Amino acid sequence: MERTQNKLTKPEAMIFDMDGTLFMTETLLLPAYHRTFERLREEKLYMGETPPEQAVLSCLGMLLDDIWRKIIPDASEAARQRANELLLELQLEDLKQHHSKLYPGVLETLTELNRRGVRLFVASNGLEHYVKGVARAHQIFPLFEAVYSAGEYETASKVDLVKLLLDQHKIHNAWMVGDRSSDVEAGKKNGQTVVGCAYAGFGNGQELDGADVLIADFKELLKLYDEAE
Template identity: 65%
Template structure:
């Protein structure tokens, strides 16, 4: 891992959503159990609900790949219905107002925004899920763009981040996330990578290759303030 002094101050920061900004389990786990209850009631799945850990361990993947891991014994029809149900139930959960960002997320984003840092989201999630989180937690005014695999049809986080950089003419940025897909997206696009080690969905091997690991989101502001200038 590189030392903090090697990080250059960026013009932009790109954030993963689940496990980075948003405490996914606060909306995901209730939706997950309702989803399988519904699949069984509709006759699309007959086995017990797979362990929660299987779902949590799949976060960061494209949705179509998640169901291959979570219910490999499920039919294509079950997988397609699960896609519909998950979005519906998560949006209902967000509307219920009981979901959580990680501590200091909003305050840290506000401080970075005030210092002129351009802020973006790049997530493998669905478009309405990402925008739902941003709207529910009143973050929209802080972001310069929300990029999701669901909206842009990209096949990898690498491609999604590349598109974001090109469309917004971003020359320097940090990729901030908690999964190996975030590290890969950052490195293959020649960005600094900040690995978020506080979510606990993956493991530290997932974050191998990050320039810095942080154990709380608020550390990001200090990193930015200490980063060497590009000039």
Template identity: 65%
Template sequence: MGARALPEAMIFDVDGTLFRTETLLLPAYYTTFDRLRSEGLFRGETPPEHYIISGLGMLLEEIWEQVLPDYGRDVRRRADELLLKLQLDGLKLGEGELYEGVEETLRSLRERGVRLFTASNGLEAYVKGVIQHQGLEPLFEPEGLYSAGEYRTRSKVDLVRLLVEKHGLKNVWMVGDRSSDVEAGKENGLFVVGCDYAGFRKPHELEGADVRIASFAELLELVDESRETSTA
């Protein structure tokens, strides 16, 4: 386990970490394929939902290669456009849920002086839409919502490196539920907290994390333990 110093900042993945993605994603996913069929771009049954769920945490291009391996770029691009629009429409209507304790825990972390950021492989409009429509935006740092879609990074390692360097951060925790989060944290020398509650990660996905949590609220216990260690 890495050294657990009191964090100056935390960087959060969004889907499967803060946001219960499937509550928004799956209705939009099925509607997307209804639209693709009606537009004559897709035939047959909607691909099983595990293809889109298992792709969470990947870059969007990789997700659509997995969901639509037999279709070209134009169809994948149209599917991407439809899915994003449907999810943003859903957010505006109040659809989608945070994991239990997320808002309260983030608020408590801010009160403890921890600076909060996101780093997601999703599109800018989606990442910012989730944070804004869930009422979390005031808790995060100004210009602290980072996404691969906005910064055109090819990996979360690069995105997190950019974030850390741009904000001059020294002691940072990376918090996420996928192997890409563990890799991004470790490659940038961060303490990594693996979130073990989303339910759709792959076996051994969190190997390499410094610690795992079974609920989001456990972050406060880790921070308070670190505070005690730092002041001992």
């Protein structure tokens, strides 16, 4: 799958979203999500039923505070804060059990891009320990020059996070690679090329409008890079 208007320029760097781009989020998220609500009910912080899985999957890419406000809008601030803590704690526990997965071809493609001299980065709206924990558990952490998260840098949007990354590492020509509208916005508002990942299916049909090119398989990145001028 490709949708591109112009010939792409070879980038000096690629900046990757984590959830829905490199990482099959649902393999880690959904078991922890259900256990989070079990614990919230045990602790009497939230007594309603667990919201449908689609509620959380449709929020991927958003900042965590916004996610909980959308999923449990009537819950107390204490309940939302505890949900944050529990979800992170349970996901980090499960990471150690090696139950989660990267998308097919991610490790091999990143390794090859790294070998070809492309500078690789992560920019995620997630929490620092989660984002770095996923990268370490799946043995891709050493391939990245730096891993940026909204949780670590306390940025208000992915636009700000990517601008910080570009400025700190003096990058002028990058590809922003991601699956959500926030990734498209972060790339475009910072003047970069956007590669939209259309394989996760967490967003709506317009999620990747504005991307320069769409890929249906992560491994297509290598071909795009080789064909870029």
